Amino acid sequence: MLEIRNLAKSFGGVKATNDVSLDFPDGSLTAVIGPNGAGKSTFFNLITGALKPDSGQVLLDGVDLAGRSPPEIVRHGIGRAFQVASIFKSLTVQETMLAAVSADQRSSAVLHKRFPLPETRDRAEHVMELLSLASKRHRTAATLSHGDQKLLDIALALVLEPKVLLLDEPTAGMGPEERWRMIDKVRELWETQKITVVFIEHDMDIVFKIAPKIVVLCYGRILATGTPDEIRSNSAVIDAYLGTEHAGAAA
Amino acid sequence: MTELEAGRAQALLPVRSGAALQRYRDVLIALIAFAVLASLPMFTGSEALLDFVIRCSAYGLFATSLNLLVGYTGLTSFGHGMFFGLGAYSFGLIMQKLGVPIPVAFVATLAITAVIAAVIGAICVRLKDIYFAFVTLAFQMLIHSTILSWASFTGGDQGLRGGIPRPVFLGIDLANHVHLYVASCALLILGLLAMRQIAQSPFGYTLRMIRDNAARASFLGIDVWRAKLTVFVLAALFASMGGMVMALFVSGAYPEFAYWTISGEGIFINMLGGVSTFLGPMVGTVLLLLLNDTVTRFTEYHGIVLGVVILFFALGLRKGLLDFVAEWYTHRRDAGEGR
Numbered sequence: 001m002l003e004i005r006n007l008a009k010s011f012g013g014v015k016a017t018n019d020v021s022l023d024f025p026d027g028s029l030t031a032v033i034g035p036n037g038a039g040k041s042t043f044f045n046l047i048t049g050a051l052k053p054d055s056g057q058v059l060l061d062g063v064d065l066a067g068r069s070p071p072e073i074v075r076h077g078i079g080r081a082f083q084v085a086s087i088f089k090s091l092t093v094q095e096t097m098l099a100a101v102s103a104d105q106r107s108s109a110v111l112h113k114r115f116p117l118p119e120t121r122d123r124a125e126h127v128m129e130l131l132s133l134a135s136k137r138h139r140t141a142a143t144l145s146h147g148d149q150k151l152l153d154i155a156l157a158l159v160l161e162p163k164v165l166l167l168d169e170p171t172a173g174m175g176p177e178e179r180w181r182m183i184d185k186v187r188e189l190w191e192t193q194k195i196t197v198v199f200i201e202h203d204m205d206i207v208f209k210i211a212p213k214i215v216v217l218c219y220g221r222i223l224a225t226g227t228p229d230e231i232r233s234n235s236a237v238i239d240a241y242l243g244t245e246h247a248g249a250a251a
Numbered sequence: 252m253t254e255l256e257a258g259r260a261q262a263l264l265p266v267r268s269g270a271a272l273q274r275y276r277d278v279l280i281a282l283i284a285f286a287v288l289a290s291l292p293m294f295t296g297s298e299a300l301l302d303f304v305i306r307c308s309a310y311g312l313f314a315t316s317l318n319l320l321v322g323y324t325g326l327t328s329f330g331h332g333m334f335f336g337l338g339a340y341s342f343g344l345i346m347q348k349l350g351v352p353i354p355v356a357f358v359a360t361l362a363i364t365a366v367i368a369a370v371i372g373a374i375c376v377r378l379k380d381i382y383f384a385f386v387t388l389a390f391q392m393l394i395h396s397t398i399l400s401w402a403s404f405t406g407g408d409q410g411l412r413g414g415i416p417r418p419v420f421l422g423i424d425l426a427n428h429v430h431l432y433v434a435s436c437a438l439l440i441l442g443l444l445a446m447r448q449i450a451q452s453p454f455g456y457t458l459r460m461i462r463d464n465a466a467r468a469s470f471l472g473i474d475v476w477r478a479k480l481t482v483f484v485l486a487a488l489f490a491s492m493g494g495m496v497m498a499l500f501v502s503g504a505y506p507e508f509a510y511w512t513i514s515g516e517g518i519f520i521n522m523l524g525g526v527s528t529f530l531g532p533m534v535g536t537v538l539l540l541l542l543n544d545t546v547t548r549f550t551e552y553h554g555i556v557l558g559v560v561i562l563f564f565a566l567g568l569r570k571g572l573l574d575f576v577a578e579w580y581t582h583r584r585d586a587g588e589g590r
Contacts (some may be wrong), residue, residue: 010443048470074472086470088463091456103471107480108457111449112272115456160471 001026002047002078002164002196007056007066009046009220016042017053018220024164029190030198030212035241039220040200044166048080049073060164079162083169085149085201086156089142093133093152096141097124098161101232104160127159130192131185147178151185158189165189167199171206179203183210208232216241273451279442288436292429301432303544304498307536308439309496313513314520314532315446316489321518322526323450324482325462326376329514330387333371333394336509337364338494340398343411343504352420361488361494368487369480376479387587388511395509410505415498425499435496442489447529449485458482498557523564526570534573 005133009017016039023131024030030041045051047058049070065073088096101120102108110117116124128134131151136144141152150170157165157177170186171179183206190197201207208215216223216237223241224234231237270407291300313335341360345351351359375386398405406412417425425431449455457478460468465475498504507513516539524535542560546553568575 021262050466050470070469075472080470080552082467086467088467089331090458090463091459095456099453099460102453102456103460103468103473106472107453108473109481110453112461113453114451116276117453154271156467156471243589248567 001059001061002198003057004047005057005059007043007046007058008054009051010040010054015220017046020056020217020220020222022215022222022225024196024198026163026196027194028196028213029187029211030213030215031207032198032200032215032217033202033204033207033241034217034223037219038217040217041168042220043217044080044168044200047073047168050080074160074162077161077163078166079157079160079164080166081150081153081157081168081170083172085146085153087141087149087152090140092138092140093128093144094124094137096152097128097155100124100156100159123159125159127155128250130158130189131155146173147182150182151176154186154189158193162195164196164198167197169200169202171201171203179206186210224247262565272417273449277444277447277451281440284299285436285440288434288440292432298428301407301428303540305496305500306540307533308435309493309500310520310540311533311536312442312493312496313490314517314536315443315529316486316493317514317525318516318521318529318532319446319449319458319482319486319489321521322531323455323462324458324479324481326479327380327384327518328375328387328483328486329367329384329511329518330389330391330511331486331490331517332511332515333391333509334364334368334490335388335497335513335517336394336398336489336492336506337367337490338506339498339504339508340494341491342495343415343498344405346415347411347413348471350416350418350572352418354420355424357495360491364487364491365484370486372480372483372487376476376483388514391509391511391514391562395506398506398509408506411498411503414502415504417499417502431499431548435500436491437545438496443533444490446489449482450529454478454481487512521571522561523571525574526572527574528577531571531573535571538572 003130004020004022007017007020008015020043032043034040036223046053049065049068049072052067056066057064060076060078063076065076065078091099095116098116098120099108102110102115102117105120107117107120125134131154133148133151133155136148141149144152154167154170164168167186171182174182186197186199187210212227213225214231215225216229216231218240224231224237226234282495288304289370291304313331317328317331320331320540338360341363342356345356345359346353349356357553371390375383378386399407401407423430423434425434457468457473460471460473461475461478469475494508497508520539521532522535524533525531542557543553545557549558564571570578
């Protein structure tokens with residue numbers, strides 16, 4: 001279980017994350033929404049160690065990870081994918097996966113053996129198949145389509161076998177059809193891999209369709225949490241963010 | 252076995268034997284190259300040619316080790332030559348002052364290089380891009396001026412004079428020109444083989460990840476600082492080896508070996524030969540030394556000619572020679588497959 005306790009971070013006078021406390025039970029799927037500048041990405045950066053929180057705790061199964069370095073936090077089981085696909089542009093898909101497994105198995109500093117190590121294959125292969133990247137294994141990452149680069153980014157997080165997977169806008173920059181394909185993939189991963197998934201998403205149709213639980217951030221604070229129905233009818237959320245269209249659709 | 256598993260096993264098999272095969276292939280190529288180089292004195296009496304190969308060994312080890320930093324890790328060091336000079340001076344001084352057997356001096360020099368590279372690297376690899384380049388350059392100048400000003404120990408601007416004693420060990424007499432030649436070739440081939448192993452190891456792929464995207468590498472649990480420091484020290488060791496070959500060749504060590512121009516030449520060599528292939532710097536070494544030797548014979552303005560050639564590679568081809576060949580080859584292969 002991932003528990004966030006009173007997490008806070010300021011940039012100058014701006015409170016990007018302001019006293020946020022949240023629980024993500026094991027195996028849950030949660031969407032984080034909010035207007036631009038609501039502190040969604042900062043929230044992810046604080047959990048994953050990209051930023052150090054000013055105060056508060058990030059507890060994974062009771063262990064406080066707040067303020068630790070990204071490699072340490074990854075090793076504890078929190079993986080993440082990025083808003084702009086963060087990949088290794090000159091490596092092939094297969095090399096990327098194998099090297100990531102090497103890193104996870106702590107063999108990334110091995111000098112006397114040849115890459116790839118035999119014990120890294122099965123996991124790499126498994127995740128490539130899971131994300132339909134196996135047929136593109138010999139493609140250099142830079143030559144992949146935008147959607148496949150996003151999949152590769154998620155594959156990089158997933159191949160480390162995390163307990164918690166944080167996806168920062170998995171559908172960013174995609175066309176409508178591609179979006180649905182991607183989000184179906186995310187849902188499929190969540191169902192089959194039995195991991196805790198938290199994702200940031202802008203498309204409300206997607207969020208309301210697939211997320212059993214939604215967190216709304218606004219100006220660094222939690223505006224509301226709840227099921228899609230609760231969020232749709234929450235007056236504070238409607239005022240701040242949704243406008244009347246979705247409220248009307250719900251009614 | 253399900254169909255999926257069967258397909259997976261099939262996909263895996265060629266890759267599994269591929270890694271082992273690659274290793275045997277590399278060793279085989281190294282053995283052939285060594286056999287060809289070592290038999291050269293039997294076919295030619297040209298001392299100039301053997302000298303040329305010895306210089307290629309010294310510069311080749313140095314330039315290829317620089318490529319571990321520049322090409323594989325994305326660390327553009329402008330001060331890598333300090334380890335070339337350090338190797339030459341440490342080796343020369345140990346031989347002159349302590350009179351130990353050559354292999355002992357060789358290992359001791361590597362140990363000294365490792366310690367100094369670890370200290371300098373610990374400071375430098377925290378910095379990125381141009382700051383890394385500047386600070387490595389600063390350390391290079393520090394070592395160079397130490398050599399110049401500590402004249403009682405290093406001979407100052409005169410260098411290590413009086414020759415480096417080269418006692419016979421294991422029947423090898425490095426004062427003998429052919430013995431020195433074969434030993435240089437052996438060091439070059441062994442050094443290249445070791446660096447090739449580093450480049451193709453899991454660590455080598457860690458370096459590529461850091462070059463492409465260091466932030467992402469750290470989100471995979473990789474300690475980027477430690478990996479950079481490790482490769483900095485490893486590269487320094489091979490540069491130091493190159494310096495030792497040079498010291499044996501000229502039977503001395505001179506401040507120019509530790510001057511920033513050595514680092515500059517290393518960068519030139521990498522630009523000429525290319526950084527995207529393992530042997531690019533080796534090709535660059537041969538090119539640069541050939542150019543140096545031929546151009547200086549015709550004109551005293553060889554710097555201008557060299558500059559024009561490098562501009563041609565940098566602006567014309569936009570890559571090194573072997574990069575160009577490798578790209579042309581892949582292009583042709585892909586076209587052949589009808590893509």
